[in-house]
Amino acid sequence: MAELFDSTSKKNPFEDLAIVYVMYFDEAQGHMPLLIYPDDNYRNNKTFMRPIKYHPIWFLSLDESDALDHIDLEFKGYTFFGKKFLTRSKREKRRAGLEVETPETIVVILSLPDNIELFGDGLIRLLTQNIRDKYESKLFEIIDSEILKEEVIKSPTVKTRIEKGDSFKKELRTEIEVTTNKFFSDVIKNSDATSIRMQKAIAYLAFKGIDVSHLDGKEYNGTFSNIQLFDPNIQGEVNFVDKKPFIILKINIIEDSQELEILVQNNSLHAIKGTIVKINHLKEYFEKEVMIETIDSWEAQEELVFISPIIPYVDDYLFFIIDEVSNEKLLSKRIDLKLLEKT
Amino acid sequence: MAEELLKEEEIIIRNYRTSDYKATLKILRELQEQYNIGFVESKWRETSGLRQFKPNLKRITLIAELKKTGQVVSMGMLEAVKTNLGQYIGYLNNWATEKEFIGKGVGKILADRAIQILKSWGCEAVRINMAYIGEQKLIDIFGKVGFKPIITVLEKKFDAE
Numbered sequence: 001m002a003e004l005f006d007s008t009s010k011k012n013p014f015e016d017l018a019i020v021y022v023m024y025f026d027e028a029q030g031h032m033p034l035l036i037y038p039d040d041n042y043r044n045n046k047t048f049m050r051p052i053k054y055h056p057i058w059f060l061s062l063d064e065s066d067a068l069d070h071i072d073l074e075f076k077g078y079t080f081f082g083k084k085f086l087t088r089s090k091r092e093k094r095r096a097g098l099e100v101e102t103p104e105t106i107v108v109i110l111s112l113p114d115n116i117e118l119f120g121d122g123l124i125r126l127l128t129q130n131i132r133d134k135y136e137s138k139l140f141e142i143i144d145s146e147i148l149k150e151e152v153i154k155s156p157t158v159k160t161r162i163e164k165g166d167s168f169k170k171e172l173r174t175e176i177e178v179t180t181n182k183f184f185s186d187v188i189k190n191s192d193a194t195s196i197r198m199q200k201a202i203a204y205l206a207f208k209g210i211d212v213s214h215l216d217g218k219e220y221n222g223t224f225s226n227i228q229l230f231d232p233n234i235q236g237e238v239n240f241v242d243k244k245p246f247i248i249l250k251i252n253i254i255e256d257s258q259e260l261e262i263l264v265q266n267n268s269l270h271a272i273k274g275t276i277v278k279i280n281h282l283k284e285y286f287e288k289e290v291m292i293e294t295i296d297s298w299e300a301q302e303e304l305v306f307i308s309p310i311i312p313y314v315d316d317y318l319f320f321i322i323d324e325v326s327n328e329k330l331l332s333k334r335i336d337l338k339l340l341e342k343t
Numbered sequence: 344m345a346e347e348l349l350k351e352e353e354i355i356i357r358n359y360r361t362s363d364y365k366a367t368l369k370i371l372r373e374l375q376e377q378y379n380i381g382f383v384e385s386k387w388r389e390t391s392g393l394r395q396f397k398p399n400l401k402r403i404t405l406i407a408e409l410k411k412t413g414q415v416v417s418m419g420m421l422e423a424v425k426t427n428l429g430q431y432i433g434y435l436n437n438w439a440t441e442k443e444f445i446g447k448g449v450g451k452i453l454a455d456r457a458i459q460i461l462k463s464w465g466c467e468a469v470r471i472n473m474a475y476i477g478e479q480k481l482i483d484i485f486g487k488v489g490f491k492p493i494i495t496v497l498e499k500k501f502d503a504e
Contacts, residue, residue, distance in 0.1 A: 250390075259397070263390055277396065293396045303361065305390055307397035 017184065018112055020127060020176050021052055024143050025105035027095035034106075034142055035169055037176045052080070052109055079117040081110045081124040085132055089140040094147075104140050106131075123183050130179050131172070138168045145169070245272060246321050246331040249303060253310065253340050260335065262306045262319055272298045274324035279308040282316040282334075290317070294324065310337065348448040353411070356456045359392030359404035359418070366415035367392055367404070374439040378474045381500075382437075392420070399425035401464060407440075407453045416441045417449040421457040423464045433461030433469040454488070472496070 020037040031053045033043045043049060086103035093102055108131060110124045131139075145165020148158050250263040262279075266272055275295045280287040290308045298304065308317065315338050321331040359367065368387060375382040392404035400422060407417035417440040423431045435457055440450050461469050471490060473481060482492065 261390075263393070291396070291398050293401075295396075299358070302358070303390070303393050305393045305395040307395060309398065 017116065018110060018123065018180050020180065021107075021109040021111075022131065022139075022172065022176075023052070023107040023109065024139070025107075026143075026147070027093050027098055031107075032146070034139070034146060035172055035176075037173055037180070077114050078111050079114055079120055081112070081120040083108050083124055083128045085128065087132070087136050087139045089143075091140045091144045104143060106139055119184070123180070126183055127176065127179055130175060134175060135168070135172055138172075141165050142169050142172065244331065248319070248331070248333055251335055251340055253337060254307075258310045260308045260310055260317060260337070262308075262335075263303055264306065264321070264331070265303045266298045266300055268300060270300050275330065276320075276322045276324050277306055278318075278320040278322065279306065280318045280320070281311050281314045282318055283314055287318060347446070349444070349452075351452055353409065354416075354449060354452055355408045355410050356453060357406055357408065358394060359406050361389045361393070363392065363406055363415055363418075364389045367406070367418050370415070370418055370439045370441060371437065373442065374437065380437065380474075392418075403460065405453055405457055405460075407449050414441075416444040417453050419450070419453050419457060421461055423461060423466050431464060431466045433458075433464070433466035435469065435471045438471070451484075451488075 019042070021033055022035045024032055024034050026032045033040075033049070033052070036042045084105065084107045087106055089102060089104045090100055091104070092100055108124065108128050110120060110127060112120050112123075135142075141161070142165045145162045145168075148154070148162050148165075151158060154162070245266065245268045247265050247267045248262060249265050250261075252261040252263075253259075254261055260279075264277075273296065275298060277291075277293045277295060278289060279291040280289050290311070291306070293306070295304070306319070315336055317335040317337070319331070319333045319335060320329060322329055368384070371380075371382050371387060372384070374380055392406075395402040402420060402422045404418060404420045406415055408415055417438075419438040420436045422434045422436065424434060425431055435454065438450060438454070440447075458469055469490075471485060
């Protein structure tokens with residue numbers, strides 16, 4: 001992520017991997033950043049802040065947000081995981097009708113490169129849980145301090161409030177850093193090394209300069225992780241558990257009818273009941289549903305065709321397969337028409 | 344004639360698979376020769392018969408296969424189309440049987456299954472499109488299972504440029 005935004009920060013090896021935004025809803029200014037980890041300077045970058053401010057999480061009610069657990073947005077090779085919650089407040093609000101006790105709306109957004117997006121679900125849950133549990137009664141003081149910083153004349157009381165907020169903010173930043181580092185260390189130590197997705201993620205970590213050399217060899221006890229890389233000379237069992245249940249076999253544009261045709265296969269060895277297939281189009285960060293279909297039963301290895309009309313001047317489409325009961329996203333794919341062959 | 348009829352247990356009715364492409368192509372060619380159904384070979388692709396979903400339309404191609412030999416002997420497409428009034432109407436299209444199996448009751452078994460599926464999809468009626476100058480025999484066969492002619496469709500073909 002950092003290469004996009006000219007960051008030179010290299011404090012720890014995980015800094016470049018995850019960016020965490022703690023945001024709040026300001027009654028006078030709208031969606032505002034409270035803290036950005038690892039580098040607060042991102043808040044001044046308009047290009048960078050746009051997807052954050054317009055992330056769909058902002059527009060969902062808390063009920064919807066809870067039901068969906070978290071909301072993701074894919075944008076330029078990064079996945080933005082968002083979660084929203086309310087916290088206690090004792091701050092005087094700047095809009096009529098809002099009480100001092102009106103809760104603060106907090107949004108936590110985590111951005112990960114697409115290559116390691118499989119860590120997103122776990123990390124956003126952990127971060128939100130920690131922030132919620134430990135800073136429930138402190139977040140409004142950080143907000144208060146951020147608002148007071150804009151005042152031209154700062155009385156000693158104001159200065160004290162700003163200092164207090166800043167000190168909480170510092171703690172919060174450390175908390176995020178510790179949580180993120182621990183998460184990545186744990187996830188690598190404890191995960192199933194035979195999983196293809198995990199191997200891909202680790203390959204990405206190695207590519208990003210994180211030291212995984214200790215993984216290659218038998219003497220890895222006591223090092224950072226106990227994971228081992230695949231040895232091509234050893235024939236192991238194929239891990240079907242982590243095999244993706246659905247794969248996209250082909251995506252075509254049918255020029256005659258101006259339709260987008262997506263061919264998907266149930267890659268598992270059993271029929272899958274109750275899946276929802278959704279095609280949305282994406283225009284300026286907003287998603288609009290083009291098609292939604294419930295598939296009662298999808299037979300093992302069966303290939304299905306999903307066809308969506310192509311909307312004039314819209315090139316970006318999102319394809320999702322979601323479990324009807326758990327709402328878990330089983331497959332998500334962003335489709336850029338400009339990159340497809342026409343048939 | 345009755346002793347020539349195939350029994351239901353001798354046939355497997357299943358969804359189309361891409362491996363059925365050649366067999367279905369052969370059947371559709373024969374149908375085109377006989378009734379000029381407007382079949383264009385280049386438009387029938389390997390994936391054309393797969394279960395298909397698009398806004399306001401679901402489509403399945405059913406295949407009847409001989410249990411003993413695995414031979415594809417009949418095919419038929421069923422579609423559920425949502426009308427402007429919000430109702431789903433089912434359609435049976437491109438219903439065709441291999442020449443040597445015509446008259447052996449395969450089409451009837453296939454159609455019964457198709458009607459069950461369309462009912463389960465919530466269709467309020469099922470329609471069959473057939474050639475205007477169709478054989479009276481066919482109309483009588485469908486009449487026996489409740490199909491009555493209700494509309495006449497007029498078509499003008501655009502000449503291929």
